[in-house]
Amino acid sequence: MSVEEQVLKLLTESKRPVFLTGAGLSVPSGIPDYRSLGGVYHDLELPEYLLSRSCFEQEQEKFYTFVKKLYHPEAKPNESHLKIAKLTKEKESAKVVTQNIDHLHEEADTKNLINFHGSLYHCYCTKCNKTCLVDDYLVSNYHEDCGGIIRPDIVLYEESLPNNRIEAAIKAVSEADLILIVGTSFKVYPFSQLIEYRQSNSPIVVINKEEIETSDNHLFIKGDAQNFFSKV
Numbered sequence: 377m378s379v380e381e382q383v384l385k386l387l388t389e390s391k392r393p394v395f396l397t398g399a400g401l402s403v404p405s406g407i408p409d410y411r412s413l414g415g416v417y418h419d420l421e422l423p424e425y426l427l428s429r430s431c432f433e434q435e436q437e438k439f440y441t442f443v444k445k446l447y448h449p450e451a452k453p454n455e456s457h458l459k460i461a462k463l464t465k466e467k468e469s470a471k472v473v474t475q476n477i478d479h480l481h482e483e484a485d486t487k488n489l490i491n492f493h494g495s496l497y498h499c500y501c502t503k504c505n506k507t508c509l510v511d512d513y514l515v516s517n518y519h520e521d522c523g524g525i526i527r528p529d530i531v532l533y534e535e536s537l538p539n540n541r542i543e544a545a546i547k548a549v550s551e552a553d554l555i556l557i558v559g560t561s562f563k564v565y566p567f568s569q570l571i572e573y574r575q576s577n578s579p580i581v582v583i584n585k586e587e588i589e590t591s592d593n594h595l596f597i598k599g600d601a602q603n604f605f606s607k608v
């Protein structure tokens with residue numbers, strides 16, 4: 377049996393799979409990894425700065441200009457998002473934990489989804505705390521009602537993740553009978569630590585363009601995840 381056939385069998389038999397997904401999943405939908413978007417002329421222009429709490433507080437216009445580049449409202453879920461969504465409907469206990477902030481898992485109507493780093497498509501006013509429409513934010517970063525600054529509900533560099541979200545993700549992994557790491561090089565902390573909470577007999581599958589660094593036993597399918605999910 378090929379590795380792909382083994383994984384298809386594991387997935388069919390699994391009752392509680394968890395999908396841990398990243399930027400590679402959305403690249404075929406036309407969403408570039410934001411790390412490729414920063415300016416190259418000055419150290420301060422690195423995405424790690426442009427998406428930081430410091431930049432948000434001290435250079436709001438620079439932050440806003442960069443964040444707007446991350447929006448791709450025209451992007452549609454691809455085969456990977458759609459098949460994962462289908463599996464979350466067929467298997468009640470299937471869960472998805474994503475690093476992506478691009479809304480495509482939601483667009484695909486995924487059940488049991490944890491947006492680990494938040495979502496660009498949930499915006500709120502930092503002064504009055506009201507939820508704001510994304511369309512309004514893309515026109516102006518100032519809240520019309522109160523003049524406060526609007527921001528997307530994403531976790532910025534220098535900010536920590538909400539504890540309840542980390543706990544929910546740990547619970548999803550600890551209850552899973554199959555772990556699928558899809559479209560991510562799995563290097564970002566604390567996301568990459570999640571597999572430490574798995575049950576020791578739950579197999580790990582990696583579907584990605586490149587191998588990930590882990591000492592854990594796993595099955596590896598190299599390539600675009602869409603190739604695999606087209607067979608699911």
Ligand SMILES: [Zn+2]
Binds near residue numbers: 503505
């Ligand atoms: Zn406001």
